[in-house]
Amino acid sequence: MNIENYVSDVCKHAQKASRILANQRPDDKNKTLRAMADLILAEHETIKVENIKDLDAGKKKGLSKAMLDRLELTDTRIQSMATGLREVADLIDPVGEILDKKNRPSGIEITKIRVPIGVIGIIYESRPNVTADAAGLCLKSGNAVILRGGSEAFHSNLIISNILRAALKKTGLPEDSVQFIETTNRKAVDHLLHAEEYIDVIIPRGGKGLIKKVATESRIPVIKHYDGICHTYIAKGADLDKAIAIAFNAKVQRPGVCNAMENLLIDKEIAEKILPPLFLKLRKAGVEIRGCEEILKIDPSAIQATEEDWRTEYLDLILSVKIVGNLEEAIDFINEYSSHHSDAIVTEDHYEGAHFLQSIDSATVYVNASTRFTDGGEFGMGAEMGISTDKLHARGPVGLVELTSYKYMVRGNGTVRK
Amino acid sequence: MNIENYVSDVCKHAQKASRILANQRPDDKNKTLRAMADLILAEHETIKVENIKDLDAGKKKGLSKAMLDRLELTDTRIQSMATGLREVADLIDPVGEILDKKNRPSGIEITKIRVPIGVIGIIYESRPNVTADAAGLCLKSGNAVILRGGSEAFHSNLIISNILRAALKKTGLPEDSVQFIETTNRKAVDHLLHAEEYIDVIIPRGGKGLIKKVATESRIPVIKHYDGICHTYIAKGADLDKAIAIAFNAKVQRPGVCNAMENLLIDKEIAEKILPPLFLKLRKAGVEIRGCEEILKIDPSAIQATEEDWRTEYLDLILSVKIVGNLEEAIDFINEYSSHHSDAIVTEDHYEGAHFLQSIDSATVYVNASTRFTDGGEFGMGAEMGISTDKLHARGPVGLVELTSYKYMVRGNGTVRK
Numbered sequence: 122m123n124i125e126n127y128v129s130d131v132c133k134h135a136q137k138a139s140r141i142l143a144n145q146r147p148d149d150k151n152k153t154l155r156a157m158a159d160l161i162l163a164e165h166e167t168i169k170v171e172n173i174k175d176l177d178a179g180k181k182k183g184l185s186k187a188m189l190d191r192l193e194l195t196d197t198r199i200q201s202m203a204t205g206l207r208e209v210a211d212l213i214d215p216v217g218e219i220l221d222k223k224n225r226p227s228g229i230e231i232t233k234i235r236v237p238i239g240v241i242g243i244i245y246e247s248r249p250n251v252t253a254d255a256a257g258l259c260l261k262s263g264n265a266v267i268l269r270g271g272s273e274a275f276h277s278n279l280i281i282s283n284i285l286r287a288a289l290k291k292t293g294l295p296e297d298s299v300q301f302i303e304t305t306n307r308k309a310v311d312h313l314l315h316a317e318e319y320i321d322v323i324i325p326r327g328g329k330g331l332i333k334k335v336a337t338e339s340r341i342p343v344i345k346h347y348d349g350i351c352h353t354y355i356a357k358g359a360d361l362d363k364a365i366a367i368a369f370n371a372k373v374q375r376p377g378v379c380n381a382m383e384n385l386l387i388d389k390e391i392a393e394k395i396l397p398p399l400f401l402k403l404r405k406a407g408v409e410i411r412g413c414e415e416i417l418k419i420d421p422s423a424i425q426a427t428e429e430d431w432r433t434e435y436l437d438l439i440l441s442v443k444i445v446g447n448l449e450e451a452i453d454f455i456n457e458y459s460s461h462h463s464d465a466i467v468t469e470d471h472y473e474g475a476h477f478l479q480s481i482d483s484a485t486v487y488v489n490a491s492t493r494f495t496d497g498g499e500f501g502m503g504a505e506m507g508i509s510t511d512k513l514h515a516r517g518p519v520g521l522v523e524l525t526s527y528k529y530m531v532r533g534n535g536t537v538r539k
Numbered sequence: 540m541n542i543e544n545y546v547s548d549v550c551k552h553a554q555k556a557s558r559i560l561a562n563q564r565p566d567d568k569n570k571t572l573r574a575m576a577d578l579i580l581a582e583h584e585t586i587k588v589e590n591i592k593d594l595d596a597g598k599k600k601g602l603s604k605a606m607l608d609r610l611e612l613t614d615t616r617i618q619s620m621a622t623g624l625r626e627v628a629d630l631i632d633p634v635g636e637i638l639d640k641k642n643r644p645s646g647i648e649i650t651k652i653r654v655p656i657g658v659i660g661i662i663y664e665s666r667p668n669v670t671a672d673a674a675g676l677c678l679k680s681g682n683a684v685i686l687r688g689g690s691e692a693f694h695s696n697l698i699i700s701n702i703l704r705a706a707l708k709k710t711g712l713p714e715d716s717v718q719f720i721e722t723t724n725r726k727a728v729d730h731l732l733h734a735e736e737y738i739d740v741i742i743p744r745g746g747k748g749l750i751k752k753v754a755t756e757s758r759i760p761v762i763k764h765y766d767g768i769c770h771t772y773i774a775k776g777a778d779l780d781k782a783i784a785i786a787f788n789a790k791v792q793r794p795g796v797c798n799a800m801e802n803l804l805i806d807k808e809i810a811e812k813i814l815p816p817l818f819l820k821l822r823k824a825g826v827e828i829r830g831c832e833e834i835l836k837i838d839p840s841a842i843q844a845t846e847e848d849w850r851t852e853y854l855d856l857i858l859s860v861k862i863v864g865n866l867e868e869a870i871d872f873i874n875e876y877s878s879h880h881s882d883a884i885v886t887e888d889h890y891e892g893a894h895f896l897q898s899i900d901s902a903t904v905y906v907n908a909s910t911r912f913t914d915g916g917e918f919g920m921g922a923e924m925g926i927s928t929d930k931l932h933a934r935g936p937v938g939l940v941e942l943t944s945y946k947y948m949v950r951g952n953g954t955v956r957k
Contacts, residue, residue, distance in 0.1 A: 144897050229908050238930055321930050342931045363953030370955035478948045479562050490647050490951025512739050512944040513760045514932040526930040530896045533908025535781030537788035
């Protein structure tokens with residue numbers, strides 16, 4: 122197989138499908154999404170057979186237990202792919218929404234209308250459920266999708282995408298609305314990243330290495346999610362009980378996710394009061410505390426934090442804690458060390474809260490709430506493709522609306538420019 | 540001078556300024572914009588002295604008359620830079636607009652709010668007025684700007700940016716809100732395009748070569764405007780008088796701009812009726828007609844159009860004309876050959892119009908109006924930075940709103956995730 126020609130064909134088919142998809146009624150897309158869910162359940166034994174091929178190969182290759190766990194498609198996980206597709210079917214269709222309408226003195230009427238982006242390329246790693254989740258969101262938002270999964274999940278991804286295509290065929294939508302790159306050759310990724318004529322946006326999902334590679338090499342616009350180095354700042358004006366609850370929740374409730382807190386800042390005026398009960402509670406939950414020098418003076422059992430610690434997304438029960446002199450120092454620190462994902466202040470002081478919300482340059486900024494709320498579901502957007510740490514096009518949770526563009530429809534009556 | 544360090548310093552200063560700028564009140568930004576206008580008028584003799592240096596160097600270098608004309612800053616042009624800045628001051632400030640607000644069952648209140656993008660890099664060619672125009676739009680939208688102008692306009696750009704900085708200083712805003720790259724060394728551009736840590740978006744303004752280079756090499760998201768290969772399709776259901784008026788206006792009213800028509804499609808059913816009066820009128824205005832073979836059968840004096848013609852933005856009194864069999868053929872042709880800028884249909888048939896608006900994948904699609912209306916001013920957006928042919932973030936005219944991003948401000952009361 123000539124990889125370049127193969128990828129180019131896939132791209133052309135995707136563009137063609139995208140033009141048909143852009144004009145589908147919500148009901149027709151939803152019918153397909155439900156047919157996809159039905160077929161996934163009906164074929165769950167076939168999916169498991171293919172999944173076992175990947176698991177066996179993974180074991181032979183010596184993949185870690187965590188990797189193998191991510192790879193495995195249990196009955197529950199297959200069920201939840203189907204449920205996910207049905208939930209996407211129930212969401213409001215963003216396409217066709219009128220964003221603005223005006224009549225101009227020249228005589229033209231301008232309607233700004235939401236349209237699909239076109240063709241979305243998704244490059245992802247191990248979890249095979251992404252195949253169904255991402256395809257569902259793309260279909261609902263009227264976009265054709267090209268899926269490039271990790272080689273370790275090749276058989277699982279392939280069978281899932283074939284099932285999705287069968288559902289498209291059955292319900293009369295273009296099969297090429299969902300295409301999976303049927304080769305593990307790495308050159309395929311390079312060709313995708315240079316297919317700017319056909320692919321409108323690339324969304325990488327996976328580890329930082331993958332995202333960095335895609336962001337560096339892509340000629341196509343990328344919507345990406347780097348780390349979640351999230352901060353909580355317990356300010357001078359904080360209510361201590363709320364501060365402890367929020368900091369504890371942000372670190373401990375689910376430490377392995379991007380909106381969990383990694384760095385905690387505490388105002389020097391309240392440090393001595395809040396540290397003992399807070400650290401006690403955190404340590405009881407198994408949190409290792411790394412602190413700045415000021416922290417170590419108050420709590421000598423903390424480990425000294427290095428410059429590296431402030432810049433690390435541990436995704437684990439490790440917390441770096443720093444004492445800061447005032448609000449401005451906290452803001453400067455967060456704007457420097459945050460990955461611009463989610464950062465919070467705890468304070469009862471209205472000015473402190475408002476100034477923090479204004480000054481922190483992150484996708485989501487909080488007053489008196491846990492950073493754990495940054496999530497499409499919690500934000501009422503339904504399913505999401507991830508959390509964007511970019512500032513252009515999509516910032517924060519990427520749901521259906523963020524997978525759309527717009528166009529201007531202009532109506533005249535023989536109207537010409539003077 | 541070490542170019543890399545120099546560019547890196549400029550970038551750091553810009554990011555610092557952008558954080559201060561993001562929190563300025565509309566009145567303070569407007570006061571600065573008006574001070575910029577005043578100072579440009581007060582210093583107009585100094586501007587002309589510096590401009591003459593560029594003109595003299597340009598003449599020695601053998602620049603074309605058209606290039607030298609674009610370079611020249613006459614009294615009228617200096618006046619219009621000042622007027623432009625005052626007009627931007629009068630526009631509505633987009634920053635701080637509440638885009639969405641909701642209370643969630645969890646107890647959090649989410650406000651989606653419009654914020655500046657941050658740091659904008661503008662890479663542009665000859666016209667020195669871009670320095671003031673672009674800086675004005677960036678300042679109003681709360682963004683710091685790094686300007687990199689063409690070497691032939693170096694002295695003109697430098698004096699204008701120094702005047703703008705003097706106005707910033709005078710009114711108490713950070714001078715580094717506007718920075719001009721004070722070297723003509725081409726390596727500076729490469730460093731800018733890789734400064735993804737500091738610059739949030741790059742906007743190239745100039746010829747296709749420049750834009751291609753920037754789009755290919757930039758690691759930073761780019762908002763760009765490729766060609767304007769705009770189409771008009773005179774459909775079966777067209778009113779002939781309207782069709783002639785619209786096609787004539789789209790081609791002749793100002794042929795050198797991006798929203799002028801380059802390709803005209805005519806439905807075969809009405810071709811014999813409309814061609815003679817239309818071609819007569821176009822030729823009287825000096826338009827050279829290049830046609831497909833079907834056209835040549837009706838009008839043997841037309842020149843045969845090549846594949847190249849359909850893909851060329853002439854920006855001149857040259858028009859490529861093709862007969863198509865039906866609406867679908869027209870749509871397919873336009874989606875293939877259009878630069879996705881502006882395309883129009885002329886028809887009285889409601890279905891034809893609606894289907895065309897739906898199916899054409901361009902930033903602006905027209906029914907019964909001239910493509911010449913694609914323009915920030917005509918769209919009621921005030922001044923514009925250009926017309927985006929991208930689909931992500933900004934599509935069509937790029938005005939103040941398109942120079943912004945958003946963030947989510949979330950308020951709780953000790954709220955944690957369950």
